[in-house]
Amino acid sequence: MRENKNPAIKINDNHEPLVDIKKYCPNIIIDIGKGRLKVEKTAYLRKTAAKMLGRAQKNLPEGWNFIVNDAWRPAYIQAKIYFNFIKRFSKKYPRWPRKRVLTEVDKYVAFWKGEIVSGHMSGGAIDLRLVDRRGRKIPMKSKKLNYQQNALSAQKFLPAYIRRNREILFSTLRRAGLSNYPKEYWHWSYGDYQWAKRNNKSIAIYGTAPDYLNLYVFKSCPCGSGKKFKKCCGK
Numbered sequence: 001m002r003e004n005k006n007p008a009i010k011i012n013d014n015h016e017p018l019v020d021i022k023k024y025c026p027n028i029i030i031d032i033g034k035g036r037l038k039v040e041k042t043a044y045l046r047k048t049a050a051k052m053l054g055r056a057q058k059n060l061p062e063g064w065n066f067i068v069n070d071a072w073r074p075a076y077i078q079a080k081i082y083f084n085f086i087k088r089f090s091k092k093y094p095r096w097p098r099k100r101v102l103t104e105v106d107k108y109v110a111f112w113k114g115e116i117v118s119g120h121m122s123g124g125a126i127d128l129r130l131v132d133r134r135g136r137k138i139p140m141k142s143k144k145l146n147y148q149q150n151a152l153s154a155q156k157f158l159p160a161y162i163r164r165n166r167e168i169l170f171s172t173l174r175r176a177g178l179s180n181y182p183k184e185y186w187h188w189s190y191g192d193y194q195w196a197k198r199n200n201k202s203i204a205i206y207g208t209a210p211d212y213l214n215l216y217v218f219k220s221c222p223c224g225s226g227k228k229f230k231k232c233c234g235k
Contacts, residue, residue, distance in 0.1 A: 005115050005116050005193075006197060008202060009193060009196050009197060009201070009202060009203070009204060010202065010203050010204070011115060011193060011203075011204045011206075011207045012203050012204070012205060012207075013205065013206060013207035013208075014205045014206070016046045016047050016048060016191075016205075016206070017046070017047055018044040018045065018046060018047075018072055018123045018209055018212070019044065019045065019046070019047045019050050020042045020043075020044060021042065021043045021044065021045050021050050021053065021068060021071060022042060023050065024050040024051050024053065024054035025050065025053050025054045025057050025066070026057075027065065028053075028057060028065065028066050028067075028068060029065060029066065029067045029068065029131065030042055030043045030068050031067050031068065031069055032068065032069065032070055032071070036077065039215050039216070040074075040215060043068045043070075043071040043072070044071055044072040044123060045071050045072060045123055045124070045126060046072075046122070046123040046124050046190075046191060046206055046209065048190065048191065049123070049124050049126070049178070049189070049190045049191065052173075052176040052177045052178050052190060053066070053126065053176065053178070055175075055176040055177075056172045056173050056175070056176035056178070059172050059175065059176070060130070060168075060172055061168065062133075063132060063133030064130055064131065064132055064133070064138070064168075065130070065131050066128050066129070066130060066131075067128065067129040067130070067131055067137075068126060068127070068128060069127040069128065069129060069186065070120055070125075070126065070127040071120065071123075071125070071126045071127075072120060072121070072122075072123040072209055073118060073120035073121050074121075074211040074215055074216050075112045075113070075117075075121060075208070075211060075216075075229075075234055076112075076211070076215075076216030076217070076219055076222070076229050076234060077216070078110065078111075078112035078117065078118050078120070078121055079112040079221075079222050079223070079229070079233050079234070080222040081109055082105065082109045082111065082112060082222075083222040083223055083224070084222070085105045085108060085109050086101060086102070086105055089101045089104055089105055112233070113233075115193075115207075116193060117208055119181075119187075119189050119192040119193065119194045119195070121208050121209065122189075122191065122192035122193070122204075122206040122207060122208060122209055123206060123209035124189050124190050124191040124192040124195065124206040125187065125188070125189035125192055125194075125195075126178075126187075126188055126189065127184075127186045127187050127188075128169070128173075128186055128188060129186060130165070130168070130169055138165050138168075138169075139161070139162050139165055140162060140165055140166060140169070140185065140186075141158070141162065142157070142158050142159060142162060144157075145157060145158070151183060151184050151185065152182070152183060152185070153166070153170070153180055153181075153182045153183070153184070153185040154182065155185075166185060169185070170185075173188050177190060178190050179195050179198055179199055181194060181198070182198075190206075191204065191205045191206035192204055192206045216229060216234075217229055217230040217234060218230060221233050221234065
């Protein structure tokens with residue numbers, strides 16, 4: 001979702017490096033998609049956030065583990081998500097003018113440039129699930145609720161056993177120092193703009209973490225121009 005920056009919050013990046021999550025979280029399961037794994041090989045977070053996740057992993061019930069569904073997200077991937085949403089809305093609502101499509105997309109997807117980008121681009125945000133010792137996903141949602149209802153962290157209409165499962169996830173991550181985005185129970189962060197906003201901080205210590213590995217800069221731009229991302233929307 002695109003939003004205007006709160007002038008009371010400054011983004012003062014401390015230039016903390018991105019690190020391989022597995023360095024601090026042994027045996028964690030990385031599931032960011034086959035396409036991304038083929039290029040990125042692993043998932044990355046800022047060093048402090050990765051250490052926090054490692055502490056949380058140690059405090060999970062015996063045999064349980066985290067699945068990482070997203071962590072640091074390169075600008076190319078964020079742009080790809082953005083333009084894919086444009087395609088989806090344009091196909092679903094063919095009579096809508098381009099301006100209305102873009103307005104609707106902005107409600108759901110953060111931009112990949114500017115000060116207020118997706119928290120994932122800062123390297124301080126992570127999307128997580130839980131699995132048991134057999135690799136089975138721990139139930140976190142109800143079939144009786146829709147996507148938006150299930151996504152809410154404080155969802156009182158969930159069955160008691162699912163609320164208990166969520167509390168294990170929440171308490172473990174909070175004790176480690178991570179903060180939850182209340183509209184998505186799986187989304188946690190530290191140091192990014194949204195973290196600062198949720199926790200009444202005057203400074204966000206993580207700005208956009210650049211694709212220092214140059215993983216996608218020479219890919220074709222997802223806008224469809226035919227140019228390389230670096231020479232087009234990645235400028």
